[in-house]
Amino acid sequence: AQSVTQPDIHITVSEGASLELRCNYSYGATPYLFWYVQSPGQGLQLLLKYFSGDTLVQGIKGFEAEFKRSQSSFNLRKPSVHWSDAAEYFCAVGSINDMRFGAGTRLTVKP
């Protein structure tokens, strides 16, 4: 069965510092992978997605993610975090009629 693990429940970084959020998945075939961000009380906003091809994908707000099949990982990165990036981040794997989400990583940004 497909599943997603986000090992870090909460991460704190200083504004301007780099960020990496980890995501590991379990999936039988070539996975469709996604990162979403959620601000408090809001819905999920799509940051980026991977279906095939180039394993380094660029998203909105300066985020990127790298698909590593050998490590079953799809980590999200940003070179310089802004205070407005504070939110909860969700990694997801699957298709539109069977999507599995990780438990989320809450990001706090220190001034």
Add this chain to the structure above:
Amino acid sequence: KAGVTQTPRYLIKTRGQQVTLSCSPISGHRSVSWYQQTPGQGLQFLFEYFSETQRNKGNFPGRFSGRQFSNSRSEMNVSTLELGDSALYLCASSFVGLEETQYFGPGTRLLVL
């Protein structure tokens, strides 16, 4: 293009009542999925509809049901509400074809007293 809209945004119900939530997908999107989000269980898939047919259903009791109309709008219904049904209910729509991607609405916050 307008995003996914969900109504109502907030609801307060009492145990035993039933509730109906509505979702209007992005224009041209024919797939609608529903999710329940709670602090304890996270984001859980409820069901997905495409062309008025339920294609998949998550592991939820039969009190949770849904439907989709010919204009792709969807409703979900929860009967005999329990305290544990308090959650944020999220709807997502998708174009069906290559590189299918879900776009989420703002959610309906349901509180069961």
